[in-house]
Amino acid sequence: TCSAAGRGTVVIGLAADSGCGKTTFMRRLTSVFGGEAEPPRGSNPDSNTLISDAATVICLDDYHSLDRTGRKEKGVTALHPRANDFDLMYRQVKAIKEGRAVEKPIYNHATGLLDPPELIIPPKILVLEGLHPMYDERVRGLLDFSIYLDVSNEVKFAWKIQRDMAERGHSLESIKASIEARKPDFDAYIDPQKQHADAVIEVLPTRLIPDDDEGKVQRVKLIMKEGVKHFAPAYLFDEGSTISWVPCGRKLSCSYPGIKFAYFPDTYFAREVSVLEMDGKFDKLDELIYVESHLRNLSTKYYREVTQQMLKHADFPGSNNGTGLFQTIVGLKIRHLYEQIVAERAASPALAAVA
Ligand code: ADP
Ligand code: G6P
Structure with missing residues (x-):
């Protein structure tokens, strides 16, 4: 094989x-x-x-x-x-x-x-x-x-404006026009690939602010396929349950509009998936350890590794919200997957020799 x-x-x-x-x-x-x-x-x-x-x-x-x-x-x-x-x-x-x-x-x-x-x-x-x-x-x-x-159109637009207007001197109209011009091919050839992905990070407008049009707060979903070899989805508190969690209070500072986590099973293109969701943004990144300690199956190698990675790159876009958090978790998952493949290869040298 x-x-x-x-x-x-x-x-x-x-x-x-x-x-x-x-x-x-x-x-x-x-x-x-x-x-x-x-x-x-x-x-x-x-x-x-x-x-x-x-x-x-x-x-x-x-x-x-x-x-x-x-x-x-x-x-x-x-x-x-x-x-x-x-x-x-x-x-x-x-x-x-x-x-x-x-x-x-x-x-x-x-x-x-x-x-x-x-x-x-x-x-x-x-x-x-x-x-x-x-x-x-x-x-x-x-x-x-x-x-x-998977960055929703609303959020894509907000990010593009931020970058192309501020850094590249494009006009609002030209940014709108370029997104519109790409849309048919995006819908036909890029977007459908998500059905094949083992993990999808979806970036959506927040639900914490009614009719938000600023795009500063995002709701981010980490959609993880079940049954993928060497990939065990991360979860919140109890595997397989449906959980809604507002961690704000004594141990986590949350200014308006707060933070809301969710964890639930779902289907995605007819496949079973587990979903972790975070809406809102962190005020103090070092307090992330409180959230990290409630997440399971993170594939970390030591206590606080997620928090440490997030703090290390606090200047990267998305470090104060679910985009940075879930990208970091997927990074750890890929490291774990890689190590499992290597271990498997070492355990069966005959298979390795096929290469
Ligand atoms: P790509 O490589 O897909 O073109 P980049 O990582 O270079 O994308 O990001 C492009 C721009 O989009 C960044 O400069 C930033 O303005 C914005 N951006 C990317 N990720 C985020 C995020 N998680 N939160 C906010 N803005 C982001
Ligand atoms: C690269 C990017 C595309 C972008 C293109 C510019 O290929 O990945 O996203 O559209 O460059 O193409 P253009 O035809 O506008 O030079």
Whole structure:
């Protein structure tokens, strides 16, 4: 058989629209594995790759088959499958999984052109982040774990305004227009991937403030598929129960509008899932230990690890709410998954030799 454990590199897929927090998530993930992720040494400064001791993160934009001009000529967006080379993506990810280095193209975001390729040596963990890690069935079959960041339109819009207006000088109208122009392809090719994800982080408008239109507070759901090998969903208090929890009071400071947690079983695209939900934001991040101590199955290695990770990256976007908390938990889960695969491989050398 060709089980994941029989091969070298463990492959993780992270899908989301651009501007939905993939880069931030990757920084949290590589931090959980220890060590900062950096661009490849002596590389093209426009390389999109990040390398740390444990993991190599590649951006799937590098598999654009049409460059910016090509997309314009053909009238397709970067989200359209026609603008992407899934055959090459499949061949190269498969080669890496089998222990062979590849010459991966580089999509240069500054010029909109394809640059000469860079060498990717098989790492312990390969993360495929981008628009389409779960789109192609063959590539999907190579993933040992997959995550979809599902940022609702309302929140996506608020974040984009924040970034593109403040940092890139775009107008409100142009931001609206660019979101609208991408929407049909987003709905057709990106969004449907979430049904294949092992974990989904959903970011929704808060329910704590009636008719909130500021978008400063979010309700975040961590949707975890049941029955995924090497992945045991985290839970609150009692596994399998339905729980609603307002931790505010003596041990947790909550200013308006407060914090509300929930934990419940659900179905997601006809699959059984467990859901953890957090609405609101933390006032004092060091008090997070109070919440952490009530969560179970976190795959931490020591007391307070979640809180410590969150404090370490307090300056990352989303550190005071469920986006940061759940990204951190998923990072710990991926570390645990990786360690289980390695342990399994060590226990059956015959299987490892198949690679
Ligand atoms: P991507 O890699 O998917 O394009 P980034 O991680 O670079 O996304 O995030 C893009 C921008 O979106 C950030 O600069 C920030 O403004 C905003 N953002 C991302 N994640 C969050 C979050 N959890 N909370 C608030 N804003 C966020
Ligand atoms: C990358 C991003 C896309 C973005 C594109 C810009 O591929 O991942 O999300 O849309 O660049 O494309 P454009 O055709 O506007 O240059």
